[in-house]
Amino acid sequence: MDIHQQNSQRIRxxxxxxxxxxxxxxxxxxxxxxxxxxxxxFPTSFKPLLRHAEQPIWQDxxxxxIRRSISPLGLKISxxxxxxxxxxxxxxxxxxxx
Numbered sequence: 001m002d003i004h005q006q007n008s009q010r011i012r013x014x015x016x017x018x019x020x021x022x023x024x025x026x027x028x029x030x031x032x033x034x035x036x037x038x039x040x041x042f043p044t045s046f047k048p049l050l051r052h053a054e055q056p057i058w059q060d061x062x063x064x065x066i067r068r069s070i071s072p073l074g075l076k077i078s079x080x081x082x083x084x085x086x087x088x089x090x091x092x093x094x095x096x097x098x
Contacts, residue, residue: 064087069081
């Protein structure tokens, strides 16, 4: 095990012993969560958000529910950002039998 692996293991042990999540550790160190993983690099073409004009919109024709995809579709990322709008005039949705 090299020095980087030893340091990583020791930090992990200390973090878990104190019950900290990675996010809490980053906040305590006043750094971003991404900076804890310095070896992680995104391609220069990586765009985490789409421009408003590029964001695909889907609207449910029955309820008027609107869903706008803010993050690019098809990327292998663990989070997808969306904006959802529920019209105020819709009080309930009809349930469909399954």
